[in-house]
Amino acid sequence: MDGAQILIAGVGGLGSSWAKRAHLRTGHGIDLVLIDADESSFDYEDAHIIRLGKDLDGAGCAALPPLGEQRMRQASSVSRTLLNGVEMVVLLTGLGGGTGTGAAPEFARQARLSGAIVISIAAIPFEAQETRLKVSKEGLSKLEANSDVCVRLDLDRLAWQARERGTDWRLGASWVEEFVDGLVRTLMRLGLINLDMMDLKTIVGHSGGSTLMVGQGDPDDANGLLQDAMSAPLANLSFDGAKACLLQIEGGPGMTVGQVGLIADAFTARFDEDAQVILGARVSDDLQGRIRVVAVVAGLEEKSNLSLV
Numbered sequence: 001m002d003g004a005q006i007l008i009a010g011v012g013g014l015g016s017s018w019a020k021r022a023h024l025r026t027g028h029g030i031d032l033v034l035i036d037a038d039e040s041s042f043d044y045e046d047a048h049i050i051r052l053g054k055d056l057d058g059a060g061c062a063a064l065p066p067l068g069e070q071r072m073r074q075a076s077s078v079s080r081t082l083l084n085g086v087e088m089v090v091l092l093t094g095l096g097g098g099t100g101t102g103a104a105p106e107f108a109r110q111a112r113l114s115g116a117i118v119i120s121i122a123a124i125p126f127e128a129q130e131t132r133l134k135v136s137k138e139g140l141s142k143l144e145a146n147s148d149v150c151v152r153l154d155l156d157r158l159a160w161q162a163r164e165r166g167t168d169w170r171l172g173a174s175w176v177e178e179f180v181d182g183l184v185r186t187l188m189r190l191g192l193i194n195l196d197m198m199d200l201k202t203i204v205g206h207s208g209g210s211t212l213m214v215g216q217g218d219p220d221d222a223n224g225l226l227q228d229a230m231s232a233p234l235a236n237l238s239f240d241g242a243k244a245c246l247l248q249i250e251g252g253p254g255m256t257v258g259q260v261g262l263i264a265d266a267f268t269a270r271f272d273e274d275a276q277v278i279l280g281a282r283v284s285d286d287l288q289g290r291i292r293v294v295a296v297v298a299g300l301e302e303k304s305n306l307s308l309v
């Protein structure tokens with residue numbers, strides 16, 4: 001049996017630039033679609049392209065989300081063809097502009113309509129960008145409503161971490177790449193192991209907010225792994241009282257049942273005591289002496305805690 005068929009989608013300028021980098025990292029077997037009104041986003045060979053600016057201004061949707069949404073709707077027959085057979089969409093976007101804010105929720109809607117599970121990763125504008133922050137709010141609630149899991153990335157935290165690592169925030173990206181890579185590798189293999197798409201559907205079907213955690217580290221250091229996952233620049237970082245979780249633990253050939261148990265305990269310690277936890281473990285030769293954990297956490301209390309000024 002083949003693994004899940006996954007499509008990485010980048011919507012808008014920032015989303016496209018992240019999606020290209022994530023796609024470079026994940027490599028073969030994963031499809032990429034770039035969706036933008038701005039031609040300069042399409043400088044990548046191995047991608048499907050949906051142009052939202054054709055015949056119009058050709059340079060972004062000028063901070064007008066309704067225009068982005070409308071153009072995305074007009075492109076629905078192209079999306080339908082592209083989405084045929086896709087089981088999962090990992091959508092990357094930056095909210096606050098016109099294209100991403102307007103088109104991303106609409107593309108997510110189209111993807112779900114065609115039967116895919118949609119995991120969205122949305123950057124929330126910098127605190128100082130008040131207008132953009134306001135624009136992003138509406139896009140975020142629509143995106144959440146149209147996604148199975150919507151992860152909010154805080155650009156302020158991302159920029160801070162990029163500076164710490166000495167990289168450009170816009171490419172800030174090294175973190176986004178790792179995150180998407182960990183996620184996609186795990187999801188791609190779902191079909192091959194003891195977890196499958198049905199398990200994922202069960203977990204994301206829980207009501208309430210949902211998010212992802214991805215961590216890598218030393219197999220004997222469960223707390224270090226949890227810390228690594230918790231250092232993500234997510235806007236919603238509380239997992240307290242979560243009602244459901246799909247936890248995938250992947251390690252090298254030496255990984256033991258004891259290590260898996262300790263890691264699972266560390267990741268789920270703060271969840272609701274009756275939380276439904278579906279655990280999968282897998283041995284990979286490329287993870288010698290290291291462990292990667294990907295958790296899809298659902299049933300979180302509030303859906304949208306974005307505080308806006």
Ligand SMILES: Nc1nc2c(ncn2[C@@H]2O[C@H](COP(=O)(O)OP(=O)(O)OP(=O)(O)O)[C@@H](O)[C@H]2O)c(=O)[nH]1
Pocket residue numbers: 011012013014015037038059060061062063064094095096097098099100101123124125126129132155
């Ligand atoms: N400070 C700063 N923030 C940026 C920059 N580029 C993107 N952002 C942030 O990322 C969010 C999304 O921006 P883009 O991806 O460029 O917007 P878009 O979806 O292409 O939308 P339009 O170009 O308006 O149609 C913005 O709201 C900003 O918060 C930049 O060059 N400087």
Ligand SMILES: [Mg+2]
Pocket residue numbers: 012013014038059060061097099
């Ligand atoms: Mg743009």
